[in-house]
Amino acid sequence: MRYLRLYLHFLRFSFSRALQFRLDFFFKIIMDLIFYVVNIGFYKILFLSTPSLAGWSESQTIVFVSSYLLVDALHMTVFASNMWWLPFYINRGDLDSYLTRPVSTLFLISLREFAANSFINLLFAIGIFSWALTQLDYSYNLTDFLLYVGLILNGVLLHYVLQMIFIIPVFWTQSNRGFNDFFFSMGISIERPDLIYKGPLRWVLTFILPFALIVSFPARIFFETQSESLLMHLFGVTVVMWVIMLTFWRKGLKAYSSASS
Amino acid sequence: MAIKVRNLSKTFKVATKEPGLAGSIKSLVRRKYLEKTALKNVSLDIQQGEMVGLIGANGAGKTTLVKILAGIIHPSQGEVSVLGFNPWDRSDELRRLMALIMGQKAQLWYDLPALDSYMLLKEIYQIEDTLYKSQIEFLADVLNIKDQLKVQVRKLSLGERMKVELMGALLHRPNVVYLDEPTIGLDLMAQKAVRGFLKNYQKEFKPIILLTSHYMEDIKELCQRVVLIKSGELIYDGALSTIQKNFGEQKRVSLSLDQIPELRPDIDPLLGSFEWHSDKVILSTTRQNLNAAMEYSMKLFTPNDITIQDPSIEEVIESYLRKGFQ
Numbered sequence: 001m002r003y004l005r006l007y008l009h010f011l012r013f014s015f016s017r018a019l020q021f022r023l024d025f026f027f028k029i030i031m032d033l034i035f036y037v038v039n040i041g042f043y044k045i046l047f048l049s050t051p052s053l054a055g056w057s058e059s060q061t062i063v064f065v066s067s068y069l070l071v072d073a074l075h076m077t078v079f080a081s082n083m084w085w086l087p088f089y090i091n092r093g094d095l096d097s098y099l100t101r102p103v104s105t106l107f108l109i110s111l112r113e114f115a116a117n118s119f120i121n122l123l124f125a126i127g128i129f130s131w132a133l134t135q136l137d138y139s140y141n142l143t144d145f146l147l148y149v150g151l152i153l154n155g156v157l158l159h160y161v162l163q164m165i166f167i168i169p170v171f172w173t174q175s176n177r178g179f180n181d182f183f184f185s186m187g188i189s190i191e192r193p194d195l196i197y198k199g200p201l202r203w204v205l206t207f208i209l210p211f212a213l214i215v216s217f218p219a220r221i222f223f224e225t226q227s228e229s230l231l232m233h234l235f236g237v238t239v240v241m242w243v244i245m246l247t248f249w250r251k252g253l254k255a256y257s258s259a260s261s
Numbered sequence: 262m263a264i265k266v267r268n269l270s271k272t273f274k275v276a277t278k279e280p281g282l283a284g285s286i287k288s289l290v291r292r293k294y295l296e297k298t299a300l301k302n303v304s305l306d307i308q309q310g311e312m313v314g315l316i317g318a319n320g321a322g323k324t325t326l327v328k329i330l331a332g333i334i335h336p337s338q339g340e341v342s343v344l345g346f347n348p349w350d351r352s353d354e355l356r357r358l359m360a361l362i363m364g365q366k367a368q369l370w371y372d373l374p375a376l377d378s379y380m381l382l383k384e385i386y387q388i389e390d391t392l393y394k395s396q397i398e399f400l401a402d403v404l405n406i407k408d409q410l411k412v413q414v415r416k417l418s419l420g421e422r423m424k425v426e427l428m429g430a431l432l433h434r435p436n437v438v439y440l441d442e443p444t445i446g447l448d449l450m451a452q453k454a455v456r457g458f459l460k461n462y463q464k465e466f467k468p469i470i471l472l473t474s475h476y477m478e479d480i481k482e483l484c485q486r487v488v489l490i491k492s493g494e495l496i497y498d499g500a501l502s503t504i505q506k507n508f509g510e511q512k513r514v515s516l517s518l519d520q521i522p523e524l525r526p527d528i529d530p531l532l533g534s535f536e537w538h539s540d541k542v543i544l545s546t547t548r549q550n551l552n553a554a555m556e557y558s559m560k561l562f563t564p565n566d567i568t569i570q571d572p573s574i575e576e577v578i579e580s581y582l583r584k585g586f587q
Contacts, residue, residue: 002384002387005384006381006384006385009380009381009384010381012377013370013373013377013381016373016377017370017372017373020372093366094366095333096328096331096333096361096363096366097361097363097366097368099331099332099333099351100331100332100333100356100359100360100361101356101385102353102354102356102357102385102386102387103353103385105351254335256333256334257273257334258328258333258334
């Protein structure tokens with residue numbers, strides 16, 4: 001409850017701050033919209049020359065892509081700016097003042113900045129997704145729908161946890177450009193349907209660095225009968241990654257040397 | 262004892278590298294580390310209500326000590342207890358009782374008025390409504406910043422910003438306050454205001470205040486007790502007046518002259534030394550030799566004015582840090 005109230009403060013702050021910089025606010029929204037159009041357009045063009053992609057039809061793929069946009073918008077809204085600043089906080093010693101506050105430091109540094117402009121884009125992403133769903137030959141079903149929402153949120157969480165795991169080494173290395181770049185190149189695998197990955201690569205991308213789980217698995221709800229093993233797989237991996245991240249974070253804090261004044 | 266430090270040591274491992282690109286490549290393959298000792302065997306006790314000044318050169322280990330006490334970094338060795346807690350357990354209970362103020366680092370939301378940030382702090386520290394109201398009123402009043410609380414922090418002057426930062430750090434009425442350079446960069450008026458405020462606050466609420474500052478004025482004005490740190494070691498812990506007394510042995514006598522003699526006479530180095538200026542000569546000596554040195558000087562000159570000075574506290578501490586008590 002207390003954490004919810006704290007989060008409401010963050011929301012309030014972010015909106016009042018975002019609205020102070022109006023031009024920047026609208027510009028960011030337009031940038032993201034262009035990103036959405038490019039993404040959908042890419043697959044539209046692809047499907048001009050092929051009837052199916054890894055077994056998915058055009059309308060199925062568009063549901064997948066709009067799910068990706070949804071996860072991306074959620075991530076951008078809730079976590080992205082925090083994740084962007086975190087390495088600097090650790091490097092320049094700005095973590096100090098967060099560490100002295102009587103609340104979870106992880107909570108503060110992960111959720112402090114809510115991106116109000118991306119929140120507007122989230123609304124667009126929801127719109128695009130609803131449109132994609134109407135294109136699909138699919139009969140609406142509430143259970144599927146709720147499950148989908150749960151899995152998308154799980155995907156956002158998994159994405160956050162993975163990104164944290166790639167940021168935390170900065171406690172030791174002081175510079176995490178390498179890790180970060182690796183994370184973002186790996187991140188491309190989120191944007192592709194998971195069925196295109198075969199063999200050992202598939203194993204890596206669904207267990208060790210489970211990027212392929214983030215969007216593909218939720219999207220599949222609408223065009224495959226979901227199996228329990230799929231859900232178990234998804235939640236199991238999230239829990240394990242979460243525990244790894246927390247352990248890693250604690251070790252990082254222990255090694256934190258805090259740049260001197 | 263409210264703060265207890267025993268045999269505290271902290272070493273950092275610092276990667277070293279020879280200059281240039283070749284050095285960088287070499288350090289990529291085989292990195293050499295240098296063990297840097299930030300703190301060595303420091304022991305210290307502070308009681309509730311004490312205000313202690315922490316003094317040392319840059320890199321002496323002051324900030325490291327404060328950061329360990331605040332639970333930000335882990336020590337390599339030794340024990341620390343703050344109000345009965347181990348600070349680097351970072352329990353919420355202890356963190357609610359302390360405050361860390363760093364003059365060089367802003368902690369409030371830059372783009373918002375301070376009052377907005379205070380609302381968040383109220384939630385973070387779970388401050389009761391009544392305490393919150395009375396603290397806001399009290400602090401805004403003594404700091405004289407009622408009107409600035411509704412202005413975006415980034416639009417405030419440096420002095421006003423320090424005041425709103427101070428206010429934010431003290432809202433929850435902490436029992437332990439670590440103040441790292443609270444007056445850095447402020448003009449004299451603002452420095453004076455901040456000092457006056459700290460003095461009042463200390464009198465009113467009796468927290469422990471551990472103050473690090475490069476401005477000797479801060480220390481002189483606020484702390485009866487000082488702790489000197491040199492290269493990570495605690496070299497003095499005691500009353501400020503004791504240091505002054507020890508160095509009070511030194512005397513400087515300024516003799517104003519109508520005319521500087523062409524042939525500048527010398528003085529027996531056992532008695533003291535002369536330092537020549539355009540309109541005066543300054544005699545440095547000890548209290549013991551003062552009479553003899555003056556007698557000798559008066560034979561040489563007929564000064565139109567004489568002043569005898571004790572060395573300033575800055576000079577005292579500086580020479581103390583350089584060579585210790587003689």
